[in-house]
Amino acid sequence: MPIAAVLVIASGGARTEGCLKAAAEVAERADAVLDILHVSLDPRMALPMVGEGMAAGMIQDVIERNEQEGHARRSKAREAAEALAASKGQQLLEASVGTGRPGFSITWQALQGSETEIVKAAAPYRDLIVLDRPDLDEDAYATVCVEAALMETGRAVLLIPPGGVGAAMRHIAIAWDGSAFATRAVAAALPFLSDAEQITMVAVEESGKTSDLGALSRYLACHGLSAKSKIVPSDSGDTGAVLLETAAAAGADTLVMGGYGHSRLREFIFGGVTESVLRSAGMPVLMAH
Numbered sequence: 001m002p003i004a005a006v007l008v009i010a011s012g013g014a015r016t017e018g019c020l021k022a023a024a025e026v027a028e029r030a031d032a033v034l035d036i037l038h039v040s041l042d043p044r045m046a047l048p049m050v051g052e053g054m055a056a057g058m059i060q061d062v063i064e065r066n067e068q069e070g071h072a073r074r075s076k077a078r079e080a081a082e083a084l085a086a087s088k089g090q091q092l093l094e095a096s097v098g099t100g101r102p103g104f105s106i107t108w109q110a111l112q113g114s115e116t117e118i119v120k121a122a123a124p125y126r127d128l129i130v131l132d133r134p135d136l137d138e139d140a141y142a143t144v145c146v147e148a149a150l151m152e153t154g155r156a157v158l159l160i161p162p163g164g165v166g167a168a169m170r171h172i173a174i175a176w177d178g179s180a181f182a183t184r185a186v187a188a189a190l191p192f193l194s195d196a197e198q199i200t201m202v203a204v205e206e207s208g209k210t211s212d213l214g215a216l217s218r219y220l221a222c223h224g225l226s227a228k229s230k231i232v233p234s235d236s237g238d239t240g241a242v243l244l245e246t247a248a249a250a251g252a253d254t255l256v257m258g259g260y261g262h263s264r265l266r267e268f269i270f271g272g273v274t275e276s277v278l279r280s281a282g283m284p285v286l287m288a289h
Helices: 016-030 043-050 056-087 115-125 140-152 180-195 213-222 239-249 272-280
Strands: 005-009 033-040 092-094 105-112 128-132 156-160 171-175 198-204 228-232 254-258 261-264 267-270 285-288
Touching: 005 016, 005 115, 016 033, 016 056, 016 128, 016 156, 016 180, 033 056, 033 115, 056 092, 056 105, 115 140, 128 140, 140 156, 156 180, 171 180, 171 239, 180 213, 180 254, 180 285, 198 213, 198 239, 213 228, 228 239, 239 254, 239 272, 254 272, 272 285
Parallel strands: 005 033, 005 128, 033 105, 092 105, 128 156, 171 198, 171 254, 198 228, 254 285
Antiparallel strands: 156 285, 261 267
16 A cells, blocks of 8 residues: 555654654655644643642642743744645645645644644544654663554654654565564555665564564565575574664665564553664664564
């Protein structure tokens, strides 16, 4: 299925501009609608975390400070969206209006509430979700949003690393283990794989066995695609790091892989390989669960 609608989250933080540019690169190449969404946390939603035992005056101060910070981030996100649209020769449209037709266009929407719930509600009407790759140790809120996008929307998620890295997707590496997660990731990536100049399949040996890259190669060939193969010995070290190193050494600019994990008592826990990739990926990573 072609990519026709892309959702990108504009946090209003320092990395917003880079994330929006990468998302626009994807959407423009696919001739898709790019929907920019900014979500402001309701200041009162933070009170259960900090408000117990606080005096009424202090609580009001917290609310007002959070409102000011939220307004500043929303303004920065809007400015970044307007600058992006101008750079593409586009008019920034309100999401409620949109174009109602196929083709590259850019819309804007700002909502207040739970980012995870809003993203989950928006996902069924988009083909791809683009997010900043979060700092798993420092940004718990963004990490939970990535979890929700990956685990609960049924959509593929493209994570953009810091540093203004684009999303050229000219040489795509596929981390392949034959799992249902990896299968879904490859299926979601087919529109990008079809447009790529080169594809490299990467598999890691486990207990002397290697996932069947030949079968994956034949499947890709059914879609008119050819791919090179790379086998990584299981004793090469941390699997996630090795996958990234192998992809980078092959010249890939994007990694496609299955993502998995689970939540317990609001604690976010990714599987080992997924977590390793999220911590250190210097290239965009397309994941599906």
